[in-house]
Amino acid sequence: MTETNSRDLFPGALEMMILESLRREPAHGYALVQHIQQRSNNLLQVEEGSLYPALQRLLKAKLVKAEWKLSSTNRRVRTYQITAAGLRRLEQQISSFERMFEGISLVLNPGKVTTS
Amino acid sequence: MDWIPQIFRRRKLYEDLSEEIRLHIEERTEQLMCEGMSAEEAARAARRAFGNRMLLEERSREVWQWPTLESIWADVRFALRQLRKSPGFTITAVLTLTLAIGANAVVFGVLNALILRPLNVPQAESLFVVQHGSDVGSHSYPDYLDLRQRNRSFDDVAAWAISQAGLDTGKDPSNVWEYETSGNYFDVLRIQPYLGRFFHASDEHGPNSAPFVVLSYAYWHNHFQDDRTMVGRVVRLNRHPFTILGVAPPGFQGTVLFFASDIFVPIVNHEQLSGDKTILNARGIRWMFEMVGRLKPGVTPAQATADLNSVDSYLKKSYPKEESNDPYTLARPGLHGDYLNGPTRAFLTGLMLLSGLILLAACANLGSLFAARAADRSREVALRLALGSSRNRILRQLFTESVLLSLAGGVAGLIASILLLRRLSVWQPFPRFPLHVPVSPDANVYLVALVLALVSGVLFGIIPVRQILRANPYEIVKAGSTGAFGRRITVRDVLLVVQIAICAVLVTSSMVAVRGLMRSMHSNFGFEPQNAMLVDTDLTAAGYSGERVPAMQRRMIDAIQAIPGVDSVGSVNYPPLEPPGTWQGIVYTDTTTDLSPSKAAADPNMFNISPDYFRASGTSLLAGRAFSWHDDTNAPRVAVVNREFASKVLGSVPDAVGRYFKLQDGTRVRVVGLVEDGKYVNLTEGQKPAMFFPLLQSPASWIWLVVRSSRDPQQLAAAMRSVLRDIDPGMVLAIRPWSTELAGTLFPSRMATVSLGVLGIMGAMLSITGIFGMAAYSVSKRLKELGIRVALGAQRKEVLQAALGRAFKLLAIGSAAGLVLGILAGRVLASIVYQATPRDPVVLIGVVLAMAALGLLATWIPAQRALSVNPLILLRED
Numbered sequence: 001m002t003e004t005n006s007r008d009l010f011p012g013a014l015e016m017m018i019l020e021s022l023r024r025e026p027a028h029g030y031a032l033v034q035h036i037q038q039r040s041n042n043l044l045q046v047e048e049g050s051l052y053p054a055l056q057r058l059l060k061a062k063l064v065k066a067e068w069k070l071s072s073t074n075r076r077v078r079t080y081q082i083t084a085a086g087l088r089r090l091e092q093q094i095s096s097f098e099r100m101f102e103g104i105s106l107v108l109n110p111g112k113v114t115t116s
Numbered sequence: 117m118d119w120i121p122q123i124f125r126r127r128k129l130y131e132d133l134s135e136e137i138r139l140h141i142e143e144r145t146e147q148l149m150c151e152g153m154s155a156e157e158a159a160r161a162a163r164r165a166f167g168n169r170m171l172l173e174e175r176s177r178e179v180w181q182w183p184t185l186e187s188i189w190a191d192v193r194f195a196l197r198q199l200r201k202s203p204g205f206t207i208t209a210v211l212t213l214t215l216a217i218g219a220n221a222v223v224f225g226v227l228n229a230l231i232l233r234p235l236n237v238p239q240a241e242s243l244f245v246v247q248h249g250s251d252v253g254s255h256s257y258p259d260y261l262d263l264r265q266r267n268r269s270f271d272d273v274a275a276w277a278i279s280q281a282g283l284d285t286g287k288d289p290s291n292v293w294e295y296e297t298s299g300n301y302f303d304v305l306r307i308q309p310y311l312g313r314f315f316h317a318s319d320e321h322g323p324n325s326a327p328f329v330v331l332s333y334a335y336w337h338n339h340f341q342d343d344r345t346m347v348g349r350v351v352r353l354n355r356h357p358f359t360i361l362g363v364a365p366p367g368f369q370g371t372v373l374f375f376a377s378d379i380f381v382p383i384v385n386h387e388q389l390s391g392d393k394t395i396l397n398a399r400g401i402r403w404m405f406e407m408v409g410r411l412k413p414g415v416t417p418a419q420a421t422a423d424l425n426s427v428d429s430y431l432k433k434s435y436p437k438e439e440s441n442d443p444y445t446l447a448r449p450g451l452h453g454d455y456l457n458g459p460t461r462a463f464l465t466g467l468m469l470l471s472g473l474i475l476l477a478a479c480a481n482l483g484s485l486f487a488a489r490a491a492d493r494s495r496e497v498a499l500r501l502a503l504g505s506s507r508n509r510i511l512r513q514l515f516t517e518s519v520l521l522s523l524a525g526g527v528a529g530l531i532a533s534i535l536l537l538r539r540l541s542v543w544q545p546f547p548r549f550p551l552h553v554p555v556s557p558d559a560n561v562y563l564v565a566l567v568l569a570l571v572s573g574v575l576f577g578i579i580p581v582r583q584i585l586r587a588n589p590y591e592i593v594k595a596g597s598t599g600a601f602g603r604r605i606t607v608r609d610v611l612l613v614v615q616i617a618i619c620a621v622l623v624t625s626s627m628v629a630v631r632g633l634m635r636s637m638h639s640n641f642g643f644e645p646q647n648a649m650l651v652d653t654d655l656t657a658a659g660y661s662g663e664r665v666p667a668m669q670r671r672m673i674d675a676i677q678a679i680p681g682v683d684s685v686g687s688v689n690y691p692p693l694e695p696p697g698t699w700q701g702i703v704y705t706d707t708t709t710d711l712s713p714s715k716a717a718a719d720p721n722m723f724n725i726s727p728d729y730f731r732a733s734g735t736s737l738l739a740g741r742a743f744s745w746h747d748d749t750n751a752p753r754v755a756v757v758n759r760e761f762a763s764k765v766l767g768s769v770p771d772a773v774g775r776y777f778k779l780q781d782g783t784r785v786r787v788v789g790l791v792e793d794g795k796y797v798n799l800t801e802g803q804k805p806a807m808f809f810p811l812l813q814s815p816a817s818w819i820w821l822v823v824r825s826s827r828d829p830q831q832l833a834a835a836m837r838s839v840l841r842d843i844d845p846g847m848v849l850a851i852r853p854w855s856t857e858l859a860g861t862l863f864p865s866r867m868a869t870v871s872l873g874v875l876g877i878m879g880a881m882l883s884i885t886g887i888f889g890m891a892a893y894s895v896s897k898r899l900k901e902l903g904i905r906v907a908l909g910a911q912r913k914e915v916l917q918a919a920l921g922r923a924f925k926l927l928a929i930g931s932a933a934g935l936v937l938g939i940l941a942g943r944v945l946a947s948i949v950y951q952a953t954p955r956d957p958v959v960l961i962g963v964v965l966a967m968a969a970l971g972l973l974a975t976w977i978p979a980q981r982a983l984s985v986n987p988l989i990l991l992r993e994d
Contacts, residue, residue: 029136030143048144048165049172052137056179068132075143078136 010100012093014046014054015063019082019090022064028077029055055080063089126180133176141166191516198517204977205489206521209482212885213525213572214532215878216478219471221533221557221565226540227464228564229373229555235450236367238306239410244417244446245453246273246407246424254402256438257383257395259431260298263407266427269420270409274304276371277404281389282657282848283379284352288841289848291652292335292378293550294353295370296389299326299382302364304410305371311336312347312362315382323396326382327358333366335378353381355659355846356388369554371408373450376550391656400438408449417446477615477882479572483579484889486518490580491896497584510584518577519570526569530562537561546863612886613930616967619879620934623966625941626876627959629869636862642758642794643692644734645854649832650691651676651821651840652850659846666815668844670745673726673821675839681827686729689816691854692796693861698723703765703807706776706784717765717777720757720805721796724816729808730756730791732822740773740789747810754810756789761805785809799861822854829853880970883930887974891923895978899985907987919982920975931967938963 021027021035032055033048058064063086071077082090141162148158163169199206234240246263248255255263260275267273276297283292295301302314310333319326329351331340340346350357358381369376383404387393395401411420424444447453451460490497497510537557544552653672655665669687676685690698702716727743729735738759747754755777757765762772766787776784793803825832833851840849859866895902902915910918939955953959 030140047167048140049137049167049169052133052172053175053179056133056176060179066132075139077139078132 013097014050015058016090016093016097017044018051018054018058018080019063019086019093022080022082023087023090026079026081028071028079030077031071032080058086061085061089129180130177134173137166137169137173141169188516191513192520194513195517195520199520202489205485208885208888209485209521210525210528212478212482212881213522213569214528215881216471216475216529217522217526217565217568217572218529218532218536219878220468220475220568221530221561222536223464223467223471224564225533225537225557225561226553226555227468228558228560229553230451231461231464232560233558234448235371235373240449242411242413243305243449244409244411244420245449246409247445247447247453248402248442255404255407256399256402257404258397258399259402260404260407262431263424263427264298266430267409267420267423269412269415269423271412272300272304273407273409274298274301275383275404275407276301277383277386278375278377279389280654280657281353281379281381282355282654282846284355284846284848285349286351288837289352289846290339291848291850293375294389295377295380296383296386297380299384301380302330304408306410307365307368309362310365311344312360314364315361320382320384322384324385324388326384327356327388328361328382329353329358330361330380331363332369332376332378332380333364334369334376336363352846354389354391354657356385358385371406371449372452374551374553376552376554378550399435406449406452421446474878474882475568475572476575478885479575480579481615481882481886481889482518482521482572482576484893485885486514486576487580488889488893488896490514490584491893507585511581514580514584515574515577519573522569522573522576525572526565529569530565533557533561533565546859609890609926612890612926613933615879615886616883616927616930617934617937619876619883619970620931620963620967621938621941622872622876622879624935624938624959624963626869626872627962627966628938628953628956629872631956631959632953633862633866633869636799639799640792640794641693641799642735642792642796645858647824647826648733648854649823649825649829649836650852650854650857651823651836652852653821653847654818655847656818657848658844666812669726669811669815669819671843672840673728675843676821676823676836679825679832679835679839681825681832683824683826684728684731685726685824686732686822687726687811687819688729688733688822689724689819691733691820691822691857692721692723692794693798693858694820698796702780704778704780705765705767706778708778711778711780711782713780716780718761718805720761720765720807723806723808724811724814725808726811729822732824734824735794736792738790738792739770740787742789743808743810745812748812751813753783753785753813754788755785756791756808757787758791758793758806760793760803761807762787762790764805880966883927883970884974887923887927887971888977890926891920891975891978892981894922895919895982902982902985903987906985912983915982915985916979920979923975923978924971927967927971931964934967935960935963 017036018032021032021039027035029051030048033046033051036044036046055064055066058080059066062083064080064082066078066080069077069079071079141159144162144165145155145158148161149155153161166172235243237243246255255275257275260273264270264273264275274297276295279294279296280291281294282289299315299317299320302309303316307314309330312330314330315326315328319328331346336342336346346360347362349360351360352358364380370380381389384396386396395403409420411417421444424446428444445454500510501507534557537555540553541556542552544550655668660668673685673687676682692698699722700719701722702713702719704711704715705717708715708717723729725743727745727747730737730742737756740756742756743754757772759769762769765777766772766775768775769790772787772790775787777787778784791808794806795801796804796806823832823836836851837849840847898919902919905915905918
């Protein structure tokens, strides 16, 4: 599988996960990959490289900002930080994702009613 | 507006991204090494985990790009690289398109200026020229007044005539061309003066009541250096005082596009300007050039025509003797109604079609070239298809190349056409007449050139499309070709033959014309224009009449004769070969008693000359004597005749001197001298009889002085002007070398030669690219076959025959057809270009050599390629 990225889930999923990770703390690309993989218990196989087109899209939309810094291990890294616009977008996306998730659950399990 | 800084930050963004990805892979590698992998294994695993780095980097960068625009730009850069790789092809293609698009732009420029662009006046669409049947544009003044008063369709109608006058501002009087116009002329046209005011209908109060002049902008600019104080000044026109009222606006030169008038004067003052007292009242004399009317709003041209003809029927009833039976019609202004509009429109439409055909032929040629290139590149295309490139993408790439080429050709062609049109606009073919073609290019011309370039790019780009669409990458890589090269006759072959034939016709015609022109430059005119100056003057305009005219002429001749360095001075009423023509008069043999025109022996050209004219003009006196000042009204009537006259009228050349002939009024004239034959009206005429009479026995007010001298023409002209000014400072003079004056006579042949030459070059260019395209295509398609032939031991000659036989065959057929047609066309040409003959061996050999050279030039590169076929390399490639 070379195309295991957010697009296999739904459009914008990878971006949402990146924004969520960055809300917790600023991070560079490699750390983001590690973070997403760990948090998903390795259920989501994010191809490392596919992160970068997503990061460029977020940068262009000014949802994140980036600057070159030294990491805790004294490595030169480009660190991404979520912006106010990024936070707002994340809230929107989470809420619409939850609505979608609820809808899907209703369709798949008509007996159970899940409310968030 | 974020995208503007992005354009400049783009490089930094991409560098950051690359660096970031490099560090990412590095970090991963280090971590894997920490987990116990070897450096090499770790690096490999890290790269694998990351995925296709180039692709991902590309996708990341795409976020910042305008995908279409940037991929088009990438296509353009790729196309430029491809074109740079084959400069021969690129140059041929651009040059062909430059010529084809340039020719179209020039023809369209002329068409646009003369036909499509309305007259440069407000609301030009409601202006119409009133025509009187076949008497196009000719009206009498009383007819004009009646039409103007009685019609109900026009807001107003203006009339005008063209004439010449001597304009004296107090220093150096000169000849000017004038529009004599009705008082309402400027009001009908609705134009405003640039300076001062115009005259109006209210200024006219009967004959000679409006002594006013309006200057054209160009005349004011060139002769008065934009001097604003000229307005209000009094100048003299043919010795009568006229007040300068104003200056016309810059773009306006009159109501006929190609005739630029110097001044405008009221037609009611015609008597002062011409000395003719009766013409304004003569209903039967149709001397006015044009009537221009402005239709009332809502009236259609058909209604107006009916209205004019109802006025006409009233006039016919009232003046049955003087009115013609022709009906009135309306036409667009600008080209003297249908008289010039029709032929010009037809000529330019024909030219436009021809140049369109040239462009189409160029596109067909370039299409063949493109197909040959596509065939050459079929492996590259197949590989790209096999590697997953879409056919659309490859086609877009090919179209980018063709559109780039056509745009380059279009721009170059447009620049060339602009230069040519500008030259045409300021070009004055006849020094004596203010004729010029105002064809400055405008936005329409630029637009047409651009559209032509794009359309032709798409047209010739489309030809290899089918080839690409049908290409099967597997087959191509396997077989090395896109299929067999057809042997049947294709439309392209027929087109090529036609094109070569046209080229051969053009080459033949231009050679015939050039040879004819060269001969006519060195032929015997019956006079010697070198080292001779002409002084053109009108003594009536200068106020002389009756006995004073010949006396004045003699004074002028004597004064110039006294200038140091002047060999001889003569005068003639109208020099031979001077457009529009000469005087003629019928003569009878001495024995004829019935002097009706049908019994005339000849209708010779007639010249009134001064005693020294033959010496001054360089005409050889073969027998007898020239005139002297004693040949005056008291002496018997005498004449000098040419050889043709002697043999035709007198019956003998050797005994001509001393014989008599009769004029139409019965006067017997004694022949006192015999001169050589010459050319009198045009260069292509056969031998014509001519007779010369002494000035004092038949005076003429309009004289041309012929001055022979080896002095520098400019110095001589200044000296002549000064001595003639001493005699009469108010006389209008035009002084020019005779050879310059003759340029007008040679104009048609020069024009024919130049345009045929240009067309010949274009035809040759097209044939070269056509044959080249066909030969190159044929060779590249059959490389493998040729390789096998070489491998089997074929000789160079056989290889060449196999590769280029077809191209040469087409060339031979086309050339032969063209040569025959060219010889036929040469006959037509001989009527325009003096001494042009298609049976000239130099022309025939020249055409054959030229066509052979074209063929060699066009097939040189493909032949080299065919000969250098290396079967080993070809087979190894497969």
